[in-house]
Each structure stands twice: as C-alpha cells, then as structure tokens.
Amino acid sequence: MSSNKLFKHEGPWSDANDPLMCSDTGDWRSKRPVVDKDRCIFCGFCAIYCPIQVMEMVENSYFSPDLGFCKGCGICAKECPKDAISMMPEGDFEK
Amino acid sequence: MIEKKKGKMTKVMDYLKHEDPFSKGVAFCPGCGLELLIRFIPQVLGNDIVITGTPSCSAPVLLGQNSQSWHKLSYFGTLMTGAAANATGLARYYRKAGIENTVVCFNGDGTAADIGFGNLSGAAERNEPFIYICYDNEGYMNTGIQKSGTTPFGATTTTTPFGSASKGKNLRRMNLALKMAMHKIPYAATATLSDLEDLAKKLLKAKEAKKRGFAFIHVFAPCPTGWGVAPENTIEVCRRAVKTNYFPLWEAENGKIKMTRTVRKPKPVSTYTKIIKKFNHLNEADLQILQDDVDYEYCILGGLSVLEAECQLPVSAED
Numbered sequence: 001m002s003s004n005k006l007f008k009h010e011g012p013w014s015d016a017n018d019p020l021m022c023s024d025t026g027d028w029r030s031k032r033p034v035v036d037k038d039r040c041i042f043c044g045f046c047a048i049y050c051p052i053q054v055m056e057m058v059e060n061s062y063f064s065p066d067l068g069f070c071k072g073c074g075i076c077a078k079e080c081p082k083d084a085i086s087m088m089p090e091g092d093f094e095k
Numbered sequence: 096m097i098e099k100k101k102g103k104m105t106k107v108m109d110y111l112k113h114e115d116p117f118s119k120g121v122a123f124c125p126g127c128g129l130e131l132l133i134r135f136i137p138q139v140l141g142n143d144i145v146i147t148g149t150p151s152c153s154a155p156v157l158l159g160q161n162s163q164s165w166h167k168l169s170y171f172g173t174l175m176t177g178a179a180a181n182a183t184g185l186a187r188y189y190r191k192a193g194i195e196n197t198v199v200c201f202n203g204d205g206t207a208a209d210i211g212f213g214n215l216s217g218a219a220e221r222n223e224p225f226i227y228i229c230y231d232n233e234g235y236m237n238t239g240i241q242k243s244g245t246t247p248f249g250a251t252t253t254t255t256p257f258g259s260a261s262k263g264k265n266l267r268r269m270n271l272a273l274k275m276a277m278h279k280i281p282y283a284a285t286a287t288l289s290d291l292e293d294l295a296k297k298l299l300k301a302k303e304a305k306k307r308g309f310a311f312i313h314v315f316a317p318c319p320t321g322w323g324v325a326p327e328n329t330i331e332v333c334r335r336a337v338k339t340n341y342f343p344l345w346e347a348e349n350g351k352i353k354m355t356r357t358v359r360k361p362k363p364v365s366t367y368t369k370i371i372k373k374f375n376h377l378n379e380a381d382l383q384i385l386q387d388d389v390d391y392e393y394c395i396l397g398g399l400s401v402l403e404a405e406c407q408l409p410v411s412a413e414d
Contacts, residue, residue, distance in 0.1 A: 021163040025120035044105045048291055049330050051123070051131040053115050069119040073126035073319075074327030087327075 025052070029072030031087040037062045039084035046076035046085060110295035111138045116167040121156045126326025128288050128316030128333070129153060129230055136199065136228070137168060139295045140302055144197045147171040147182045149211070151203040152237040152318075153230075175210040178202050179218040179227060186225040197302055198225035205235045207313075208244035208271045219278040222308035226301045229271065229311070232318040240321040244269045247341075248388055249381050250373045252321075257376045267388055272313035273396065276347035281307040284346035284355075287315040289333035293344060293355055300346070315342045323372020335367040340393045345400070352400040364389050 040062035047055035047063055054066040055076060065076070077085040116137050123130035129152055137144060146168055148157050156165045158172045173181040182200035189196045207215055207229035215227065234252050235241040242252040247268045251257045255264040276283040282304035286294040294314065301310035317324055317332045324332055336342040337356065341364055344356040364386045368374035377385070 019163075020118040020167070021160065021165050022118040023120040023122060028125060041103055043103055044108050048105060048107045048111075049131070049288075051125075051127055051134070051329075052119065052121075053134050054119065066119065071125035073329070074325075075126060075330055078327040079330055 024068070025071050026068045029067075029070060030090050031072045031074060032067065032090050032093060033065050033070065033072070033074070033076050033085050034088050035062060035064055036084045036086070039082050041082055041084075043081060045079050045081060049075050049079045051075065105292075107291045107295060110292070110299075111135075113138050113141050116142050117156075118165050121165045123152070123156065124318075124320050124326075126319045126324075126329045127152075128318065128329050129232070131288055131329075132230055132314055132316050133157070133201070135291065135294065136201075136298065139298050140197060140199070142168065144199050145169040145171065145185060146199050146201050147173055147178065147185060148201045149173055149175040149178050149203075149206045150237070151175075151206065152232070153201060153203070154237075157201070175202075175206045177214060178206050178211045179223075180214040182225050182227070183214075183218050183221070183223045186223055190224060197305060200225060200227045202227070202229055203236075204229055204231040204233060204245040204271070205243045207231075208269055212244075215275075216278065219275060219280050219309045219311065222280065224305050224308055226305055226310045226312065228314060230314050230316040231271070232316055232321065233268070234318070234321055236318045236321040245271060248385050249377045251376065252373070262381070263373075263376065270392055272311070272345075273392075273399075275311040275313070276350055276352060278309075279350040280309040280311060281305075282310040282346070282348055283313075284311070285313045285315070285342065285344055287333040287337060287342060287344065288317075289330050289337060290344065290356065297346060297355075304348070321373075323375075324370065328370055332367070332370060335362070335370070338362050339364045339367045339389065341367050341389050343393055343396060345396065347403075351403045352396065354397075354400060361393075 052069055054069050055063045056066055058064045074087050077087050115134055117134055157170045178200055182198050186198045231245050233246045234243050240252050241254045242264055245268050246264050249263040251263045257263055272285045282301050284297045286297050297312055301312055304310045317329050319326045319329055338358055340358055340361040345352055345354045365382050
C-alpha cells in the first residue's frame with residue numbers, strides 16, 4: 001500500500017505545503033482485481049482505463065493494482081483483451 | 096522477453112507525459128467516467144492549467160473540502176450561470192499579463208447546455224482564448240438525477256420518471272457540440288472515454304487552437320449511479336454509443352466538420368440501450384423513435400460535413 005506523497009508541482013494559487021486529502025477508497029471494494037502475471041501481455045489497457053489510475057507497472061512485465069485505493073469497479077477486468085484480470089470476492093482474502 | 100512485451104504498449108501511454116495531480120483516493124463513485132476524464136486532462140495538457148468549474152459532481156473534488164485540497168491544480172469555483180464569463184476574465188488576465196497559461200472551463204452538461212449556455216455562446220461568439228470542456232452525463236447527476244437538455248428521449252430521471260402518467264423524457268436531446276461548431280469557433284469536437292487516443296489528440300489540438308480563440312470539447316462520460324449501469328460497463332457504454340452512432344466522434348475547425356471515426360456498419364441503438372437501466376422500459380415503438388432521432392442527427396452531421404467541404408467560408412477582414 002503506497003501512501004500519498006507530496007507533488008513537486010505547485011500551481012499559481014495552490015498551497016503545496018499541506019499534504020493532500022486522501023480517502024481510503026480501498027475500503028469501498030467488495031471485489032478485488034487479481035492479475036494473472038503469465039497472461040498479461042503488458043498492453044496497458046487496464047492502466048489507461050482505470051478511473052483511479054492505480055494500475056502500476058511492475059518490473060516492466062505486468063500491471064498490478066494499488067489495493068489501498070482500488071474501488072473495485074471492475075473496468076480493468078472488463079477491458080483486459082486477454083482476460084488476465086479476474087474479480088475475486090473480497091471475503092476470500094485475509095486482510 | 097521484457098523488451099518484447101514492452102513494444103506492445105498502447106499508444107495512449109505516449110500522451111500521458113505529465114504527473115497525475117490528484118491524490119489517489121478521491122470521492123467519486125466507483126467506475127465514474129468523470130474521474131477518468133479529470134485525471135486524464137492534466138496528464139495530457141500539463142499540470143500548469145487553471146481549471147474553472149461550477150457546482151457539479153466535479154466540484155467536491157476540484158474545489159476541495161474544509162481547508163484542504165484533493166489535487167495540486169489551480170481551481171476557480173464559479174456559479175453555473177457565469178462559468179464561461181468567469182473563464183473569459185481569467186483568460187483575458189493571462190493574455191494581458193503575458194503569462195502563458197491554459198484556462199480550462201470544466202463543466203457538466205447542465206451548465207453547458209442549460210443554465211450557462213447563454214454566456215458559453217457569448218464567449219464563443221467573442222472568440223475568447225480558452226478551452227471549454229463539457230462532460231456530458233445526460234442529466235443533473237449531483238443534485239439527484241434530474242433531466243437536462245442533453246438527456247435523450249425515453250430516459251428515466253427523477254423529474255421524468257417511468258410510471259402510469261410518464262414514460263421517461265418525451266422530448267429529443269439537443270446536439271450541443273453541433274451548436275458550438277455552428278459558432279465557427281477555431282475548434283469544436285466530440286470525444287468519449289472508450290477512445291482515449293482520440294481524446295488526447297483532440298485535447299492537444301484544442302490547446303493549439305486556444306491561441307487562435309475558443310475551443311470546445313464535448314466529452315461523453317457515463318454516470319454509473321444515475322444511469323443504472325454496472326460500474327465495469329462504463330467504457331463499454333461509451334464504445335457502444337460510438338458503434339451505434341448514438342454519439343458520433345467528429346471535430347470541426349472553423350466550422351468545417353470532419354468525422355474522426357466513421358462506423359462502417361452502425362449497430363441498432365438497442366445494443367446500446369440494453370445495458371443501461373434508464374432505458375429498460377422502452378418498447379419497440381419507443382426504441383424506433385430513439386433510433387430515428389439518432390439516424391436523423393447522424394444524417395445531418397454527414398450532410399454538413401459534405402457541404403462544408405464544398406462551400407467556402409467567407410474570409411474575415413482580419414485574415
């Protein structure tokens with residue numbers, strides 16, 4: 001789980017000294033995206049279509065969601081051309 | 096192996112040159128089209144844009160809550176009646192002060208098509224140098240799913256419910272993007288979230304056209320909560336809207352309309368409506384009315400694009 005960090009850029013009127021607000025949107029999730037590393041062809045469709053932009057590149061070989069903020073909408077699993085992502089019920093996992 | 100894999104990456108990645116200025120967990124519904132759009136815009140245009148916006152679904156995130164902010168962009172919150180007028184003031188200030196900046200007026204369809212249409216039309220007529228982006232979720236979603244000018248025929252909303260006396264909205268939707276193209280502004284376009292490469296190209300074109308004057312982009316962004324769409328189907332809805340010609344993709348430079356994506360064999364509009372709950376009650380006759388409306392709009396657009404190519408726009412005195 002990656003924590004929110006300060007950004008380098010500061011807009012003309014925004015104050016970059018305060019940390020940004022950030023909700024634990026990962027708690028909203030009832031289903032969790034699980035990536036099959038071998039089937040992932042690294043096309044990046046899950047990453048560009050993810051509304052929260054939480055799909056991260058791992059070792060330039062596959063994508064993995066940041067489960068701290070993933071809302072579990074399932075767009076990545078739907079848009080994956082190789083069906084490498086499956087939505088598993090959150091109850092199957094231990095926290 | 097890794098290098099081979101890397102070569103297949105989608106082209107959209109090349110357009111995402113800038114950092115995502117938003118914090119990771121923001122208060123949008125799961126599967127929200129608006130969230131994808133608002134994160135996409137600064138990643139393509141750069142983080143030095145100034146966004147002006149109105150009370151809408153985007154406002155709780157863009158405006159911030161209490162004393163803190165959800166993002167690192169500059170945001171200017173205005174009223175729905177004066178969105179384009181306020182952006183005009185900002186754009187004129189930056190021009191006068193000699194600051195290179197992009198003002199993005201980011202509004203919903205309620206502001207663009209209904210409440211703030213007057214000064215949107217005025218700003219387009221005066222050719223003010225900013226980008227106006229309308230995210231079209233076909234209703235006033237933030238205040239509880241009321242109908243707006245872009246709500247299509249037959250859609251149920253809380254003000255046009257389905258029941259014994261009402262069968263959803265009984266009027267046609269307005270074609271906002273075509274109206275704006277008819278202002279002969281430097282750039283007007285429609286885009287949707289299923290074709291992000293197209294959207295990125297149009298955003299960059301709008302940024303270029305902003306130097307010559309007003310740029311308008313109409314983005315079709317489904318609302319899973321308001322429309323009764325499963326969150327995972329947000330992108331699929333956009334895709335089907337394009338494939339059925341319900342929302343054709345085109346751009347118009349100085350009023351010259353050009354289709355950016357032509358669908359060879361358009362599917363019947365029922366393939367689009369069947370995955371959306373707000374159209375569930377439509378029978379064959381209602382679907383035919385919607386289909387006729389879609390065909391009519393597309394026919395007009397096709398006709399205009401042919402006519403505009405043949406006819407010459409009168410050259411103004413400045414040129």
